[in-house]
Amino acid sequence: MSQHRELDDMLGRGWRKPPFVRSALLRWSLGLGFAAYLVAAYLTIEVDWNRVYEGLDRGWAFVLAFTSPDFLSRWSDIWSGLLESIVMTVAASVVGILISIPIGLGAARNIAPLPVYVICRGIVAVSRALQEIIVAILLVAIFGFGPLAGFLTLSFATIGFLSKLLAEDIEAMDRSQAEAIRASGARWMQWINYGVQPQVMPRLVGLSMYRVDINFRESAILGLVGAGGIGATLNTAFDRYEYDTAAAILILIIGIVMALEYLSGVIRARVQ
Amino acid sequence: MLRLEKLTKTYKTGDQALKEIDLEVPEGQVLALIGPSGAGKSTMIRCINRLVEPTGGAVLLAGTDLTRLGAGALRRARREMGMIFQEYALVERLTVMENVLSGRLGYVGFWRSFLRRYPQADVDEAFRLLDRVGLLHMADKRADELSGGQRQRVGICRALIQNPKLLLVDEPTASLDPKTSRQIMRLITELCRERGLAAIINIHDVALAQMFVPRVVGLRFGEIVYDGGPTGLTPDKLTEIYGEEDWEATIEKVEEEEEEDDADMRAAE
Numbered sequence: 001m002s003q004h005r006e007l008d009d010m011l012g013r014g015w016r017k018p019p020f021v022r023s024a025l026l027r028w029s030l031g032l033g034f035a036a037y038l039v040a041a042y043l044t045i046e047v048d049w050n051r052v053y054e055g056l057d058r059g060w061a062f063v064l065a066f067t068s069p070d071f072l073s074r075w076s077d078i079w080s081g082l083l084e085s086i087v088m089t090v091a092a093s094v095v096g097i098l099i100s101i102p103i104g105l106g107a108a109r110n111i112a113p114l115p116v117y118v119i120c121r122g123i124v125a126v127s128r129a130l131q132e133i134i135v136a137i138l139l140v141a142i143f144g145f146g147p148l149a150g151f152l153t154l155s156f157a158t159i160g161f162l163s164k165l166l167a168e169d170i171e172a173m174d175r176s177q178a179e180a181i182r183a184s185g186a187r188w189m190q191w192i193n194y195g196v197q198p199q200v201m202p203r204l205v206g207l208s209m210y211r212v213d214i215n216f217r218e219s220a221i222l223g224l225v226g227a228g229g230i231g232a233t234l235n236t237a238f239d240r241y242e243y244d245t246a247a248a249i250l251i252l253i254i255g256i257v258m259a260l261e262y263l264s265g266v267i268r269a270r271v272q
Numbered sequence: 273m274l275r276l277e278k279l280t281k282t283y284k285t286g287d288q289a290l291k292e293i294d295l296e297v298p299e300g301q302v303l304a305l306i307g308p309s310g311a312g313k314s315t316m317i318r319c320i321n322r323l324v325e326p327t328g329g330a331v332l333l334a335g336t337d338l339t340r341l342g343a344g345a346l347r348r349a350r351r352e353m354g355m356i357f358q359e360y361a362l363v364e365r366l367t368v369m370e371n372v373l374s375g376r377l378g379y380v381g382f383w384r385s386f387l388r389r390y391p392q393a394d395v396d397e398a399f400r401l402l403d404r405v406g407l408l409h410m411a412d413k414r415a416d417e418l419s420g421g422q423r424q425r426v427g428i429c430r431a432l433i434q435n436p437k438l439l440l441v442d443e444p445t446a447s448l449d450p451k452t453s454r455q456i457m458r459l460i461t462e463l464c465r466e467r468g469l470a471a472i473i474n475i476h477d478v479a480l481a482q483m484f485v486p487r488v489v490g491l492r493f494g495e496i497v498y499d500g501g502p503t504g505l506t507p508d509k510l511t512e513i514y515g516e517e518d519w520e521a522t523i524e525k526v527e528e529e530e531e532e533d534d535a536d537m538r539a540a541e
Binding site for chain 2: 174176177179180181182183184185186187189190191193194195198199201202
Protein backbone atom coordinates (compact mmCIF):
# COMPACT_ATOMS: atom_id res chain seq x y z
CA MET A 1 0.00 0.00 0.00
CA SER A 2 2.78 2.36 -0.77
CA GLN A 3 2.19 4.22 -3.99
CA HIS A 4 -0.96 5.20 -5.84
CA ARG A 5 -1.26 3.48 -9.20
CA GLU A 6 -3.33 4.38 -12.26
CA LEU A 7 -5.08 1.03 -12.05
CA ASP A 8 -6.61 1.92 -8.66
CA ASP A 9 -8.60 4.72 -10.30
CA MET A 10 -9.95 2.39 -12.97
CA LEU A 11 -11.05 -0.54 -10.80
CA GLY A 12 -14.74 -0.56 -9.97
CA ARG A 13 -15.64 1.87 -12.73
CA GLY A 14 -18.10 0.78 -15.40
CA TRP A 15 -17.06 0.49 -19.03
CA ARG A 16 -18.90 1.52 -22.18
CA LYS A 17 -17.76 1.42 -25.79
CA PRO A 18 -16.60 4.97 -26.68
CA PRO A 19 -19.28 6.67 -28.84
CA PHE A 20 -18.57 7.21 -32.54
CA VAL A 21 -19.19 10.96 -32.23
CA ARG A 22 -17.29 12.21 -29.21
CA SER A 23 -19.15 15.43 -28.39
CA ALA A 24 -22.53 14.71 -26.73
CA LEU A 25 -24.05 17.96 -28.05
CA LEU A 26 -23.08 17.17 -31.64
CA ARG A 27 -24.22 13.57 -31.27
CA TRP A 28 -27.70 14.53 -30.09
CA SER A 29 -28.19 17.39 -32.54
CA LEU A 30 -27.20 15.11 -35.45
CA GLY A 31 -29.71 12.49 -34.33
CA LEU A 32 -32.57 14.90 -33.67
CA GLY A 33 -31.86 16.90 -36.82
CA PHE A 34 -32.05 13.74 -38.94
CA ALA A 35 -35.33 12.67 -37.31
CA ALA A 36 -36.83 16.14 -37.84
CA TYR A 37 -35.77 16.15 -41.49
CA LEU A 38 -37.31 12.72 -42.02
CA VAL A 39 -40.68 13.86 -40.61
CA ALA A 40 -40.60 17.06 -42.69
CA ALA A 41 -39.70 15.09 -45.82
CA TYR A 42 -42.62 12.67 -45.41
CA LEU A 43 -45.01 15.59 -44.85
CA THR A 44 -44.08 17.08 -48.26
CA ILE A 45 -45.16 13.95 -50.13
CA GLU A 46 -48.67 14.68 -51.38
CA VAL A 47 -51.03 11.73 -51.58
CA ASP A 48 -54.35 12.19 -53.39
CA TRP A 49 -56.36 9.48 -51.67
CA ASN A 50 -59.29 9.82 -54.10
CA ARG A 51 -56.98 9.16 -57.00
CA VAL A 52 -55.53 6.15 -55.21
CA TYR A 53 -59.04 4.83 -54.62
CA GLU A 54 -59.91 5.09 -58.31
CA GLY A 55 -56.60 3.58 -59.33
CA LEU A 56 -57.14 0.54 -57.15
CA ASP A 57 -59.71 -0.71 -59.65
CA ARG A 58 -57.31 -0.45 -62.53
CA GLY A 59 -54.56 -2.08 -60.51
CA TRP A 60 -56.94 -4.87 -59.57
CA ALA A 61 -57.79 -5.49 -63.25
CA PHE A 62 -54.06 -5.76 -63.88
CA VAL A 63 -53.61 -8.25 -61.05
CA LEU A 64 -56.64 -10.24 -62.21
CA ALA A 65 -55.07 -10.55 -65.65
CA PHE A 66 -52.35 -12.64 -64.05
CA THR A 67 -54.93 -15.26 -63.17
CA SER A 68 -55.73 -15.62 -66.87
CA PRO A 69 -52.52 -14.87 -68.79
CA ASP A 70 -53.02 -15.09 -72.52
CA PHE A 71 -49.99 -16.69 -74.13
CA LEU A 72 -51.75 -17.70 -77.34
CA SER A 73 -53.43 -14.82 -79.17
CA ARG A 74 -50.15 -12.85 -79.57
CA TRP A 75 -47.80 -15.84 -79.34
CA SER A 76 -45.86 -15.08 -82.52
CA ASP A 77 -45.20 -11.50 -81.32
CA ILE A 78 -44.18 -12.72 -77.89
CA TRP A 79 -41.92 -15.40 -79.33
CA SER A 80 -40.10 -13.07 -81.71
CA GLY A 81 -39.76 -10.47 -78.92
CA LEU A 82 -38.30 -13.05 -76.56
CA LEU A 83 -35.85 -14.31 -79.18
CA GLU A 84 -34.76 -10.76 -79.90
CA SER A 85 -34.23 -10.11 -76.18
CA ILE A 86 -32.21 -13.30 -75.75
CA VAL A 87 -30.05 -12.49 -78.77
CA MET A 88 -29.52 -8.96 -77.44
CA THR A 89 -28.66 -10.27 -73.98
CA VAL A 90 -26.18 -12.89 -75.11
CA ALA A 91 -24.49 -10.70 -77.73
CA ALA A 92 -24.26 -7.66 -75.43
CA SER A 93 -23.02 -9.72 -72.49
CA VAL A 94 -20.25 -11.39 -74.49
CA VAL A 95 -19.07 -8.17 -76.09
CA GLY A 96 -19.40 -6.24 -72.85
CA ILE A 97 -17.50 -8.81 -70.80
CA LEU A 98 -14.70 -9.08 -73.37
CA ILE A 99 -14.23 -5.31 -73.36
CA SER A 100 -14.59 -5.08 -69.56
CA ILE A 101 -11.65 -7.36 -68.84
CA PRO A 102 -8.87 -5.13 -70.27
CA ILE A 103 -10.56 -2.02 -68.88
CA GLY A 104 -10.91 -3.71 -65.49
CA LEU A 105 -7.20 -4.56 -65.52
CA GLY A 106 -6.40 -0.96 -66.40
CA ALA A 107 -8.67 0.38 -63.68
CA ALA A 108 -6.91 -1.56 -60.90
CA ARG A 109 -4.46 0.78 -59.21
CA ASN A 110 -2.16 -2.01 -58.02
CA ILE A 111 -1.34 -3.31 -61.50
CA ALA A 112 -1.85 -0.36 -63.89
CA PRO A 113 0.37 2.71 -64.26
CA LEU A 114 -1.29 6.00 -63.35
CA PRO A 115 -2.17 7.32 -66.86
CA VAL A 116 -3.81 4.01 -67.86
CA TYR A 117 -5.61 3.93 -64.53
CA VAL A 118 -7.02 7.42 -64.98
CA ILE A 119 -8.25 6.69 -68.52
CA CYS A 120 -9.88 3.39 -67.56
CA ARG A 121 -11.51 4.84 -64.44
CA GLY A 122 -12.80 7.66 -66.67
CA ILE A 123 -14.43 5.17 -69.03
CA VAL A 124 -15.99 3.37 -66.07
CA ALA A 125 -17.29 6.62 -64.61
CA VAL A 126 -18.87 7.72 -67.91
CA SER A 127 -20.50 4.35 -68.44
CA ARG A 128 -21.90 4.29 -64.90
CA ALA A 129 -23.06 7.89 -64.92
CA LEU A 130 -25.25 7.44 -68.00
CA GLN A 131 -28.31 5.42 -67.13
CA GLU A 132 -29.31 2.70 -69.60
CA ILE A 133 -32.53 4.43 -70.67
CA ILE A 134 -30.72 7.67 -71.50
CA VAL A 135 -28.08 5.82 -73.51
CA ALA A 136 -30.81 3.86 -75.28
CA ILE A 137 -32.70 7.01 -76.24
CA LEU A 138 -29.49 8.48 -77.66
CA LEU A 139 -28.60 5.30 -79.54
CA VAL A 140 -32.13 4.87 -80.92
CA ALA A 141 -31.81 8.41 -82.24
CA ILE A 142 -28.54 7.46 -83.95
CA PHE A 143 -29.23 3.91 -85.17
CA GLY A 144 -33.02 3.97 -85.41
CA PHE A 145 -35.55 1.65 -83.74
CA GLY A 146 -34.60 -1.97 -83.21
CA PRO A 147 -32.35 -4.36 -81.35
CA LEU A 148 -29.04 -2.86 -82.57
CA ALA A 149 -29.55 0.15 -80.30
CA GLY A 150 -30.48 -2.18 -77.44
CA PHE A 151 -27.43 -4.36 -78.00
CA LEU A 152 -25.09 -1.37 -77.97
CA THR A 153 -26.75 0.08 -74.86
CA LEU A 154 -26.40 -3.13 -72.90
CA SER A 155 -22.77 -3.63 -73.99
CA PHE A 156 -21.97 -0.11 -72.86
CA ALA A 157 -23.70 -0.59 -69.50
CA THR A 158 -21.97 -3.96 -68.96
CA ILE A 159 -18.56 -2.30 -69.33
CA GLY A 160 -19.20 0.17 -66.53
CA PHE A 161 -20.58 -2.45 -64.19
CA LEU A 162 -18.13 -5.27 -64.76
CA SER A 163 -14.90 -3.24 -65.15
CA LYS A 164 -15.50 -1.44 -61.89
CA LEU A 165 -16.22 -4.57 -59.86
CA LEU A 166 -13.42 -6.55 -61.52
CA ALA A 167 -10.95 -3.74 -60.82
CA GLU A 168 -12.00 -3.65 -57.20
CA ASP A 169 -11.53 -7.39 -56.88
CA ILE A 170 -8.04 -7.12 -58.41
CA GLU A 171 -7.19 -4.34 -55.97
CA ALA A 172 -8.20 -6.60 -53.09
CA MET A 173 -6.16 -9.61 -54.25
CA ASP A 174 -3.34 -11.21 -52.30
CA ARG A 175 -0.17 -9.40 -53.35
CA SER A 176 2.26 -12.13 -52.36
CA GLN A 177 0.87 -14.68 -54.84
CA ALA A 178 1.32 -12.22 -57.68
CA GLU A 179 4.74 -11.20 -56.36
CA ALA A 180 5.92 -14.81 -56.40
CA ILE A 181 5.04 -15.10 -60.09
CA ARG A 182 6.84 -11.85 -60.87
CA ALA A 183 9.94 -13.08 -59.04
CA SER A 184 10.20 -16.04 -61.44
CA GLY A 185 10.89 -13.69 -64.35
CA ALA A 186 7.43 -13.94 -65.92
CA ARG A 187 6.33 -11.52 -68.63
CA TRP A 188 3.47 -9.13 -67.90
CA MET A 189 0.87 -11.30 -69.65
CA GLN A 190 2.11 -14.43 -67.91
CA TRP A 191 2.02 -12.58 -64.63
CA ILE A 192 -1.63 -11.66 -65.21
CA ASN A 193 -2.47 -15.19 -66.32
CA TYR A 194 -0.78 -16.96 -63.37
CA GLY A 195 -0.64 -14.43 -60.58
CA VAL A 196 -3.84 -12.41 -60.98
CA GLN A 197 -6.39 -14.36 -63.02
CA PRO A 198 -6.73 -17.39 -60.71
CA GLN A 199 -7.40 -15.07 -57.80
CA VAL A 200 -10.21 -13.12 -59.46
CA MET A 201 -11.72 -15.80 -61.72
CA PRO A 202 -14.55 -16.98 -59.43
CA ARG A 203 -15.71 -13.42 -58.90
CA LEU A 204 -15.41 -12.61 -62.60
CA VAL A 205 -17.56 -15.62 -63.52
CA GLY A 206 -20.09 -14.80 -60.80
CA LEU A 207 -20.34 -11.16 -61.83
CA SER A 208 -20.63 -12.08 -65.50
CA MET A 209 -23.53 -14.39 -64.78
CA TYR A 210 -25.18 -11.71 -62.69
CA ARG A 211 -24.71 -9.25 -65.52
CA VAL A 212 -26.33 -11.65 -68.04
CA ASP A 213 -29.29 -11.70 -65.67
CA ILE A 214 -29.38 -7.88 -65.44
CA ASN A 215 -29.01 -7.53 -69.20
CA PHE A 216 -32.01 -9.72 -69.81
CA ARG A 217 -34.14 -7.69 -67.39
CA GLU A 218 -32.88 -4.45 -68.90
CA SER A 219 -33.72 -5.70 -72.39
CA ALA A 220 -37.34 -5.83 -71.26
CA ILE A 221 -37.21 -2.16 -70.27
CA LEU A 222 -35.29 -0.92 -73.31
CA GLY A 223 -38.17 -1.87 -75.57
CA LEU A 224 -40.17 0.95 -73.96
CA VAL A 225 -37.89 3.51 -75.66
CA GLY A 226 -37.80 1.64 -78.96
CA ALA A 227 -34.62 -0.36 -78.55
CA GLY A 228 -36.23 -3.69 -79.50
CA GLY A 229 -36.66 -6.92 -77.58
CA ILE A 230 -39.50 -8.27 -75.47
CA GLY A 231 -39.97 -4.79 -74.01
CA ALA A 232 -41.34 -3.56 -77.32
CA THR A 233 -43.92 -6.37 -77.31
CA LEU A 234 -44.79 -5.59 -73.69
CA ASN A 235 -45.19 -1.93 -74.51
CA THR A 236 -47.54 -2.70 -77.39
CA ALA A 237 -49.63 -4.95 -75.16
CA PHE A 238 -50.01 -2.17 -72.59
CA ASP A 239 -50.90 0.35 -75.29
CA ARG A 240 -53.72 -1.94 -76.45
CA TYR A 241 -54.89 -2.54 -72.86
CA GLU A 242 -54.25 -6.26 -73.42
CA TYR A 243 -53.35 -6.91 -69.81
CA ASP A 244 -53.68 -10.67 -70.20
CA THR A 245 -51.01 -10.69 -72.90
CA ALA A 246 -48.86 -8.31 -70.79
CA ALA A 247 -49.28 -10.68 -67.88
CA ALA A 248 -48.15 -13.60 -70.04
CA ILE A 249 -45.04 -11.65 -71.04
CA LEU A 250 -44.24 -10.67 -67.44
CA ILE A 251 -44.63 -14.28 -66.31
CA LEU A 252 -42.19 -15.38 -69.02
CA ILE A 253 -39.69 -12.70 -67.99
CA ILE A 254 -39.97 -13.70 -64.33
CA GLY A 255 -39.53 -17.37 -65.25
CA ILE A 256 -36.43 -16.70 -67.35
CA VAL A 257 -34.88 -14.46 -64.67
CA MET A 258 -35.48 -17.14 -62.06
CA ALA A 259 -33.92 -19.78 -64.31
CA LEU A 260 -30.88 -17.55 -64.84
CA GLU A 261 -30.65 -16.94 -61.11
CA TYR A 262 -30.62 -20.66 -60.44
CA LEU A 263 -28.08 -21.29 -63.20
CA SER A 264 -25.74 -18.59 -61.93
CA GLY A 265 -25.95 -20.07 -58.43
CA VAL A 266 -24.94 -23.49 -59.75
CA ILE A 267 -22.08 -22.06 -61.83
CA ARG A 268 -20.77 -19.88 -59.00
CA ALA A 269 -20.72 -22.82 -56.62
CA ARG A 270 -18.67 -24.83 -59.12
CA VAL A 271 -15.94 -22.27 -59.82
CA GLN A 272 -15.06 -21.49 -56.20
CA MET B 273 29.13 -14.53 -56.88
CA LEU B 274 26.68 -12.07 -55.36
CA ARG B 275 28.01 -8.75 -54.16
CA LEU B 276 26.06 -5.89 -52.63
CA GLU B 277 27.82 -2.54 -52.78
CA LYS B 278 26.51 0.30 -50.67
CA LEU B 279 22.99 -0.98 -51.22
CA THR B 280 20.56 1.62 -49.92
CA LYS B 281 16.80 1.78 -49.71
CA THR B 282 15.02 4.87 -48.51
CA TYR B 283 11.23 4.69 -48.57
CA LYS B 284 9.14 7.66 -49.68
CA THR B 285 8.24 8.25 -46.06
CA GLY B 286 11.93 8.94 -45.40
CA ASP B 287 12.51 5.68 -43.52
CA GLN B 288 15.95 4.29 -44.24
CA ALA B 289 15.38 0.56 -44.48
CA LEU B 290 18.90 -0.20 -45.72
CA LYS B 291 21.96 1.94 -45.06
CA GLU B 292 24.80 1.30 -47.52
CA ILE B 293 24.93 -2.46 -47.10
CA ASP B 294 28.12 -4.17 -48.29
CA LEU B 295 27.96 -7.94 -48.48
CA GLU B 296 29.71 -10.65 -50.46
CA VAL B 297 28.21 -14.11 -50.90
CA PRO B 298 30.56 -16.64 -52.54
CA GLU B 299 29.39 -19.46 -54.82
CA GLY B 300 27.49 -22.16 -52.97
CA GLN B 301 27.38 -20.46 -49.59
CA VAL B 302 24.22 -20.56 -47.50
CA LEU B 303 23.85 -17.55 -45.29
CA ALA B 304 21.24 -16.66 -42.69
CA LEU B 305 20.11 -13.10 -42.24
CA ILE B 306 18.83 -12.44 -38.75
CA GLY B 307 17.53 -9.36 -37.03
CA PRO B 308 14.46 -7.94 -35.33
CA SER B 309 11.27 -7.14 -37.25
CA GLY B 310 11.74 -3.99 -39.26
CA ALA B 311 15.52 -4.35 -39.44
CA GLY B 312 15.35 -4.47 -43.24
CA LYS B 313 15.81 -8.21 -43.84
CA SER B 314 12.85 -8.53 -46.15
CA THR B 315 13.67 -5.28 -47.93
CA MET B 316 17.24 -6.43 -48.53
CA ILE B 317 16.16 -9.69 -50.16
CA ARG B 318 13.61 -7.90 -52.32
CA CYS B 319 16.14 -5.26 -53.37
CA ILE B 320 18.31 -8.03 -54.78
CA ASN B 321 15.72 -9.22 -57.33
CA ARG B 322 14.15 -5.76 -57.42
CA LEU B 323 10.69 -6.62 -56.23
CA VAL B 324 11.55 -3.52 -54.24
CA GLU B 325 13.56 -0.89 -56.14
CA PRO B 326 16.75 0.04 -54.27
CA THR B 327 17.42 3.77 -54.12
CA GLY B 328 21.19 3.52 -54.24
CA GLY B 329 24.19 1.23 -54.57
CA ALA B 330 24.70 -1.84 -56.72
CA VAL B 331 23.74 -5.51 -56.73
CA LEU B 332 26.28 -7.55 -58.66
CA LEU B 333 25.22 -11.06 -59.64
CA ALA B 334 28.04 -12.86 -61.45
CA GLY B 335 29.42 -9.45 -62.42
CA THR B 336 26.20 -7.90 -63.76
CA ASP B 337 24.77 -4.92 -61.94
CA LEU B 338 21.10 -5.79 -61.54
CA THR B 339 20.12 -2.28 -60.50
CA ARG B 340 20.91 -0.94 -63.98
CA LEU B 341 18.98 -3.52 -66.01
CA GLY B 342 16.02 -2.63 -68.22
CA ALA B 343 12.73 -4.52 -67.98
CA GLY B 344 13.64 -7.37 -70.36
CA ALA B 345 17.12 -7.92 -68.95
CA LEU B 346 15.73 -7.81 -65.41
CA ARG B 347 13.26 -10.58 -66.30
CA ARG B 348 16.13 -12.74 -67.57
CA ALA B 349 18.18 -11.95 -64.47
CA ARG B 350 15.27 -12.95 -62.22
CA ARG B 351 15.41 -16.44 -63.70
CA GLU B 352 18.78 -16.85 -62.01
CA MET B 353 17.30 -16.11 -58.59
CA GLY B 354 14.76 -18.46 -57.06
CA MET B 355 12.64 -17.05 -54.29
CA ILE B 356 10.90 -18.80 -51.40
CA PHE B 357 8.34 -16.86 -49.41
CA GLN B 358 6.90 -16.45 -45.99
CA GLU B 359 3.31 -17.83 -46.07
CA TYR B 360 4.41 -19.82 -49.17
CA ALA B 361 2.81 -17.42 -51.72
CA LEU B 362 1.54 -20.29 -53.84
CA VAL B 363 -1.23 -19.36 -56.24
CA GLU B 364 -3.95 -21.05 -54.26
CA ARG B 365 -6.43 -21.83 -57.01
CA LEU B 366 -3.83 -23.41 -59.30
CA THR B 367 -2.74 -27.03 -59.03
CA VAL B 368 0.52 -28.05 -57.40
CA MET B 369 1.94 -28.82 -60.85
CA GLU B 370 0.95 -25.41 -62.25
CA ASN B 371 2.58 -23.78 -59.24
CA VAL B 372 5.81 -25.69 -59.75
CA LEU B 373 5.82 -25.07 -63.51
CA SER B 374 5.23 -21.36 -62.94
CA GLY B 375 8.91 -21.31 -61.99
CA ARG B 376 9.61 -21.84 -65.72
CA LEU B 377 7.60 -18.79 -66.83
CA GLY B 378 10.78 -16.85 -67.47
CA TYR B 379 11.85 -19.48 -70.01
CA VAL B 380 8.68 -20.32 -71.95
CA GLY B 381 6.61 -18.12 -74.23
CA PHE B 382 3.19 -16.74 -73.36
CA TRP B 383 1.06 -19.17 -75.39
CA ARG B 384 2.86 -22.23 -74.06
CA SER B 385 2.30 -21.08 -70.50
CA PHE B 386 -1.27 -19.98 -71.23
CA LEU B 387 -2.18 -23.38 -72.70
CA ARG B 388 -0.14 -25.14 -69.99
CA ARG B 389 1.86 -26.97 -72.65
CA TYR B 390 5.31 -26.94 -71.10
CA PRO B 391 8.30 -28.62 -72.76
CA GLN B 392 8.64 -32.25 -71.72
CA ALA B 393 11.99 -31.53 -70.05
CA ASP B 394 10.29 -29.01 -67.73
CA VAL B 395 7.46 -31.40 -66.91
CA ASP B 396 9.96 -34.19 -66.15
CA GLU B 397 11.97 -31.88 -63.93
CA ALA B 398 8.81 -30.81 -62.09
CA PHE B 399 7.96 -34.47 -61.43
CA ARG B 400 11.54 -35.12 -60.26
CA LEU B 401 11.46 -32.18 -57.86
CA LEU B 402 8.05 -33.10 -56.46
CA ASP B 403 9.33 -36.64 -55.93
CA ARG B 404 12.43 -35.28 -54.18
CA VAL B 405 10.27 -33.41 -51.65
CA GLY B 406 7.85 -36.33 -51.34
CA LEU B 407 4.84 -34.73 -52.99
CA LEU B 408 4.66 -36.53 -56.34
CA HIS B 409 1.23 -37.95 -55.51
CA MET B 410 -0.09 -34.43 -54.91
CA ALA B 411 0.77 -33.11 -58.39
CA ASP B 412 -2.84 -32.55 -59.48
CA LYS B 413 -4.19 -31.32 -56.15
CA ARG B 414 -5.07 -27.68 -55.80
CA ALA B 415 -2.51 -25.75 -53.77
CA ASP B 416 -5.07 -24.70 -51.16
CA GLU B 417 -5.72 -28.34 -50.26
CA LEU B 418 -2.17 -28.76 -48.90
CA SER B 419 -0.90 -28.33 -45.36
CA GLY B 420 1.58 -25.58 -44.47
CA GLY B 421 4.66 -27.78 -44.66
CA GLN B 422 3.54 -29.29 -47.96
CA ARG B 423 2.88 -25.86 -49.42
CA GLN B 424 6.34 -24.67 -48.50
CA ARG B 425 7.84 -27.74 -50.17
CA VAL B 426 5.92 -26.87 -53.34
CA GLY B 427 7.31 -23.34 -52.97
CA ILE B 428 10.80 -24.82 -52.83
CA CYS B 429 10.18 -26.83 -56.02
CA ARG B 430 8.92 -23.69 -57.76
CA ALA B 431 12.13 -21.87 -56.86
CA LEU B 432 14.40 -24.76 -57.84
CA ILE B 433 12.83 -25.49 -61.24
CA GLN B 434 14.07 -22.05 -62.30
CA ASN B 435 17.51 -23.65 -62.16
CA PRO B 436 18.77 -20.64 -60.23
CA LYS B 437 22.27 -19.72 -59.11
CA LEU B 438 20.98 -18.12 -55.96
CA LEU B 439 18.05 -18.71 -53.63
CA LEU B 440 16.42 -15.80 -51.85
CA VAL B 441 14.49 -17.20 -48.93
CA ASP B 442 12.18 -14.92 -46.95
CA GLU B 443 11.16 -16.27 -43.54
CA PRO B 444 10.52 -19.82 -44.81
CA THR B 445 9.40 -21.11 -41.43
CA ALA B 446 7.47 -18.15 -40.04
CA SER B 447 4.09 -19.85 -40.22
CA LEU B 448 5.17 -23.43 -39.51
CA ASP B 449 5.31 -25.46 -36.32
CA PRO B 450 8.78 -26.12 -34.81
CA LYS B 451 9.16 -29.60 -36.22
CA THR B 452 8.05 -28.71 -39.74
CA SER B 453 10.27 -25.63 -39.53
CA ARG B 454 13.32 -27.78 -38.98
CA GLN B 455 12.36 -30.19 -41.74
CA ILE B 456 11.95 -27.29 -44.15
CA MET B 457 15.26 -25.68 -43.13
CA ARG B 458 16.99 -29.05 -43.44
CA LEU B 459 15.46 -29.58 -46.88
CA ILE B 460 16.50 -26.13 -48.10
CA THR B 461 20.08 -26.48 -46.88
CA GLU B 462 20.36 -30.05 -48.25
CA LEU B 463 19.09 -29.02 -51.66
CA CYS B 464 21.49 -26.08 -51.73
CA ARG B 465 24.36 -28.46 -50.97
CA GLU B 466 23.24 -30.98 -53.63
CA ARG B 467 23.03 -28.29 -56.28
CA GLY B 468 25.87 -26.04 -55.13
CA LEU B 469 23.43 -23.15 -54.69
CA ALA B 470 24.11 -20.01 -52.76
CA ALA B 471 21.26 -18.84 -50.57
CA ILE B 472 20.30 -15.93 -48.37
CA ILE B 473 17.79 -17.06 -45.77
CA ASN B 474 15.89 -14.44 -43.79
CA ILE B 475 14.95 -15.93 -40.51
CA HIS B 476 13.91 -14.58 -37.15
CA ASP B 477 14.48 -17.81 -35.26
CA VAL B 478 18.13 -17.50 -34.21
CA ALA B 479 18.44 -21.04 -32.87
CA LEU B 480 17.15 -22.46 -36.14
CA ALA B 481 19.63 -20.36 -38.10
CA GLN B 482 22.52 -21.49 -35.91
CA MET B 483 21.53 -25.09 -36.39
CA PHE B 484 21.65 -25.15 -40.17
CA VAL B 485 23.92 -22.50 -41.68
CA PRO B 486 27.66 -21.86 -41.63
CA ARG B 487 27.40 -18.06 -41.77
CA VAL B 488 25.10 -15.63 -40.02
CA VAL B 489 24.64 -11.94 -40.81
CA GLY B 490 22.90 -9.79 -38.24
CA LEU B 491 20.97 -6.75 -39.35
CA ARG B 492 19.80 -3.92 -37.13
CA PHE B 493 18.16 -0.68 -38.30
CA GLY B 494 19.35 -1.36 -41.86
CA GLU B 495 22.98 -1.94 -40.95
CA ILE B 496 25.08 -5.09 -40.65
CA VAL B 497 26.12 -5.45 -37.02
CA TYR B 498 27.31 -9.07 -37.11
CA ASP B 499 28.89 -11.24 -39.78
CA GLY B 500 30.43 -14.54 -38.79
CA GLY B 501 29.91 -18.14 -37.81
CA PRO B 502 26.89 -19.38 -35.86
CA THR B 503 28.97 -20.05 -32.74
CA GLY B 504 30.17 -16.46 -32.56
CA LEU B 505 26.67 -15.29 -31.69
CA THR B 506 27.31 -14.67 -28.02
CA PRO B 507 24.65 -13.18 -25.75
CA ASP B 508 26.46 -9.84 -26.10
CA LYS B 509 26.19 -10.00 -29.87
CA LEU B 510 22.52 -10.97 -29.72
CA THR B 511 21.86 -8.06 -27.40
CA GLU B 512 23.56 -5.80 -29.92
CA ILE B 513 21.28 -7.11 -32.68
CA TYR B 514 17.98 -7.46 -30.86
CA GLY B 515 18.25 -5.50 -27.61
CA GLU B 516 18.29 -6.67 -23.99
CA GLU B 517 17.03 -10.19 -23.22
CA ASP B 518 18.10 -13.25 -21.23
CA TRP B 519 19.76 -15.12 -24.10
CA GLU B 520 21.31 -18.04 -22.17
CA ALA B 521 17.95 -19.40 -21.08
CA THR B 522 16.25 -19.39 -24.47
CA ILE B 523 19.10 -20.77 -26.55
CA GLU B 524 19.94 -23.81 -24.47
CA LYS B 525 16.35 -24.87 -24.13
CA VAL B 526 15.83 -24.92 -27.87
CA GLU B 527 18.96 -26.99 -28.47
CA GLU B 528 17.73 -29.70 -26.13
CA GLU B 529 14.47 -29.90 -28.03
CA GLU B 530 16.36 -30.27 -31.27
CA GLU B 531 18.15 -33.41 -30.13
CA GLU B 532 14.90 -35.05 -29.11
CA ASP B 533 13.35 -34.01 -32.37
CA ASP B 534 16.21 -35.51 -34.37
CA ALA B 535 15.77 -38.78 -32.54
CA ASP B 536 12.05 -38.67 -33.38
CA MET B 537 12.77 -38.12 -37.03
CA ARG B 538 15.23 -40.98 -37.25
CA ALA B 539 12.75 -43.24 -35.55
CA ALA B 540 10.09 -42.17 -38.04
CA GLU B 541 12.33 -42.89 -41.00
